[in-house]
Amino acid sequence: MNAAAETAPVLVIEDDEQNRYLVVYLLERHGYRVRAASTAAEGIRLAEEELPSMILLDIQLPEVDGYAAVRALRAIDAFRDLPVVAITAHALPADRARALEAGCTAWLRKPIEPDSFLDTLRELGLGPPPEDGR
Amino acid sequence: MTPILTIVGLVSLVALGVVVFQLRGERRTARARNAEIEALERLHDALRRVHQAMAWSASRDELLSRVCDVLVERGGFAATWIGWHDPETRRLVPAATAGEASGMVEKIAVHTDDRPSGQGPSGRAFRSGRFEIVRDLMADDRSSPWLDEIRRWGIVSAAVFPLRLHGEVCGTLNIYAPSPDAFGPREVALLDEVARDLSRAFDAFAEREQRSHSEVIAAREAALVTHLLDSVPGVIYVYDAKGHFLRWNRRFTEVTGYTDAEMRTLHPLDFFRGEDRARLEARIATVFEEGSASVEADFVTKGGETIPYFFTGNRVDFQRTTCLVGMGIDLSERERIEEELREAEASDRMKSVFLATMSHELRTPLNSILGFSGILLQELPGPLTGEQRRQLEMVRASGRHLLAMINDVLDISRIEAGGLEVHDERFDAVEAVRRAAEIVRPLAEAGDLDFEVELPEGPVEIRSDRRRLEQILINLLTNATKFTPEGGVRVVLDVGMEVSPGVPGVRIAVHDTGIGIATEDLPKLFQPFRQLDSTLTRRHEGTGLGLAICNRLAELLGARIEVESEVGEGSTFALRIPTGGDRVGEVAEGEVEA
Numbered sequence: 001m002n003a004a005a006e007t008a009p010v011l012v013i014e015d016d017e018q019n020r021y022l023v024v025y026l027l028e029r030h031g032y033r034v035r036a037a038s039t040a041a042e043g044i045r046l047a048e049e050e051l052p053s054m055i056l057l058d059i060q061l062p063e064v065d066g067y068a069a070v071r072a073l074r075a076i077d078a079f080r081d082l083p084v085v086a087i088t089a090h091a092l093p094a095d096r097a098r099a100l101e102a103g104c105t106a107w108l109r110k111p112i113e114p115d116s117f118l119d120t121l122r123e124l125g126l127g128p129p130p131e132d133g134r
Numbered sequence: 135m136t137p138i139l140t141i142v143g144l145v146s147l148v149a150l151g152v153v154v155f156q157l158r159g160e161r162r163t164a165r166a167r168n169a170e171i172e173a174l175e176r177l178h179d180a181l182r183r184v185h186q187a188m189a190w191s192a193s194r195d196e197l198l199s200r201v202c203d204v205l206v207e208r209g210g211f212a213a214t215w216i217g218w219h220d221p222e223t224r225r226l227v228p229a230a231t232a233g234e235a236s237g238m239v240e241k242i243a244v245h246t247d248d249r250p251s252g253q254g255p256s257g258r259a260f261r262s263g264r265f266e267i268v269r270d271l272m273a274d275d276r277s278s279p280w281l282d283e284i285r286r287w288g289i290v291s292a293a294v295f296p297l298r299l300h301g302e303v304c305g306t307l308n309i310y311a312p313s314p315d316a317f318g319p320r321e322v323a324l325l326d327e328v329a330r331d332l333s334r335a336f337d338a339f340a341e342r343e344q345r346s347h348s349e350v351i352a353a354r355e356a357a358l359v360t361h362l363l364d365s366v367p368g369v370i371y372v373y374d375a376k377g378h379f380l381r382w383n384r385r386f387t388e389v390t391g392y393t394d395a396e397m398r399t400l401h402p403l404d405f406f407r408g409e410d411r412a413r414l415e416a417r418i419a420t421v422f423e424e425g426s427a428s429v430e431a432d433f434v435t436k437g438g439e440t441i442p443y444f445f446t447g448n449r450v451d452f453q454r455t456t457c458l459v460g461m462g463i464d465l466s467e468r469e470r471i472e473e474e475l476r477e478a479e480a481s482d483r484m485k486s487v488f489l490a491t492m493s494h495e496l497r498t499p500l501n502s503i504l505g506f507s508g509i510l511l512q513e514l515p516g517p518l519t520g521e522q523r524r525q526l527e528m529v530r531a532s533g534r535h536l537l538a539m540i541n542d543v544l545d546i547s548r549i550e551a552g553g554l555e556v557h558d559e560r561f562d563a564v565e566a567v568r569r570a571a572e573i574v575r576p577l578a579e580a581g582d583l584d585f586e587v588e589l590p591e592g593p594v595e596i597r598s599d600r601r602r603l604e605q606i607l608i609n610l611l612t613n614a615t616k617f618t619p620e621g622g623v624r625v626v627l628d629v630g631m632e633v634s635p636g637v638p639g640v641r642i643a644v645h646d647t648g649i650g651i652a653t654e655d656l657p658k659l660f661q662p663f664r665q666l667d668s669t670l671t672r673r674h675e676g677t678g679l680g681l682a683i684c685n686r687l688a689e690l691l692g693a694r695i696e697v698e699s700e701v702g703e704g705s706t707f708a709l710r711i712p713t714g715g716d717r718v719g720e721v722a723e724g725e726v727e728a
Contacts, residue, residue: 016501019501
């Protein structure tokens with residue numbers, strides 16, 4: 001319990017239930033603690049509560065979209081340098097530029113590649129899973 | 135002619151009166167008087183006929199020849215000729231002749247300057263501007279150059295009268311008689327009148343000629359102006375400050391539907407309604423006050439139709455009134471084109487939005503399909519049976535195929551919309567070919583195919599877009615591998631080739647020993663969604679967009695793809711790409727922008 005409490009979770013903000021389940025499942029199966037939200041507002045609230053080590057952010061979200069969400073997060077001192085990875089079906093080069101401009105650390109397009117997904121996230125700054133994560 | 139004739143007639147009658155008066159005072163014998171009266175009657179008759187000739191002659195030359203004829207036939211003279219002065223040769227050129235002795239005229243040359251042939255009565259009369267009478271030519275020293283002719287034709291006396299055009303002597307009337315007394319004062323007075331009348335006739339002819347020439351020019355100008363006005367693809371009109379139309383072109387009545395008669399009753403503002411009227415009124419006032427103005431307004435036709443027009447007006451002085459000369463251009467065509475452009479732009483935007491949306495909406499479920507099939511195949515949830523693995527791999531392959539389709543459709547749409555960025559960089563073409571070949575090699579080896587790469591020794595630097603070149607090569611190599619059941623694939627780079635005449639480039643050829651392409655199928659090859667043999671589609675997975683994308687990319691790079699193929703023997707797809715030297719590079723960049 002102590003170890004889990006000390007380990008910062010990965011926060012997944014994704015409104016599509018299946019896609020959220022997919023990412024959460026992959027991370028959890030690889031030993032990570034994961035918190036998930038389906039709206040930007042809920043995600044930001046969770047981020048402030050949980051201080052995650054990384055945020056995986058969908059762009060097309062209801063009400064407040066991912067661009068606005070990352071701008072809101074960057075406005076909070078604690079999240080200024082937090083890795084925020086956009087994972088989106090908006091797959092055009094212009095979409096990538098827009099996401100990076102809004103403040104995302106990186107931009108991955110859907111569909112994700114499950115075989116290499118974790119390696120990619122680690123390259124982007126995801127730490128190793130907690131020892132007793134499983 | 136008529137007033138001139140009247141003057142001529144009056145003058146002649148006065149002259150005749152003088153002669154008659156003199157006759158009465160001289161108290162001759164009855165016989166002599168009879169002869170003289172007869173001679174005078176003859177002359178009078180001749181004079182009358184000269185005047186007739188003046189009335190009836192259509193041209194100057196006709197008049198001259200009639201006058202000569204009358205003087206010989208009615209006046210009883212031996213010969214008459216009229217000489218017209220040629221300023222260049224200074225010769226009196228015969229313009230008309232009459233009488234038996236006129237054969238002489240052709241033999242003699244008479245000049246107007248003071249050379250010997252200018253010393254006779256004709257030359258003297260020309261220079262002095264007064265008539266010249268010679269009673270006996272044989273005794274006249276100055277007529278010696280023509281002595282032979284005078285003798286031969288039996289001529290005794292001569293009378294020469296100067297002829298004038300606009301007051302300047304321009305020729306002579308030359309009359310010869312067989313007797314020394316033929317030119318008494320009475321005869322001379324009458325003949326002098328004939329010469330004066332002829333001079334007046336010349337002026338009248340010249341004036342008429344001048345006038346008819348001007349009239350021809352004016353008529354020609356008027357016709358040209360009408361043609362110009364009528365062939366202008368706009369309406370043209372002239373109206374005065376009161377709004378009376380003075381002139382309009384045919385287009386004006388064609389467009390408005392009014393007749394010419396109706397136009398004369400209409401006011402310029404009758405062609406507008408609503409708010410346009412007030413605006414037009416203000417602009418018309420501006421034209422008359424400041425000189426020019428323009429306005430866009432709806433032109434209202436007789437039938438009540440409205441047509442968008444652009445009018446410009448200029449103030450001019452025409453027929454001693456200040457007028458507005460205006461021109462109107464139909465804007466409906468321009469507005470239609472603008473509307474079409476707006477629609478085309480809107481449709482382009484819609485297409486882009488549609489494509490982006492489609493891409494997004496398809497990727498979201500694909501994320502689940504590829505994600506969960508991948509997770510299951512990783513056996514993260516638990517071990518799989520062989521059959522489960524085989525079927526899941528089919529799900530994943532189909533999902534990947536769908537994804538490739540989505541990416542290709544997006545690619546080709548972006549190329550066609552001109553949204554694809556092309557880089558201009560220097561790189562080693564050999565390295566690019568090698569990289570593309572190494573990506574495809576495993577696929578060829580998996581299919582038990584020979585895979586050969588023939589490259590020059592050193593690097594071959596070209597200027598183009600490396601990534602796009604590699605994309606084309608990977609596509610060509612993958613195609614070659616896919617459509618070659620046995621044998622091999624060979625890629626060859628040749629330097630020192632031409633893309634088109636004068637454009638140096640390299641040629642990268644991909645040869646295969648595959649199924650080949652029928653000649654009639656070659657034209658379809660680069661069209662989207664055309665895998666040639668549909669039965670092959672299942673065996674040879676592909677989106678059917680690969681070659682279409684390659685071809686469009688090649689165009690962007692200023693390159694082109696050549697195909698040679700024989701069914702059952704194999705195919706060669708060769709890319710000719712510019713090396714992009716200083717000059718050629720500019721050309722290639724220009725094409726890329728296009």
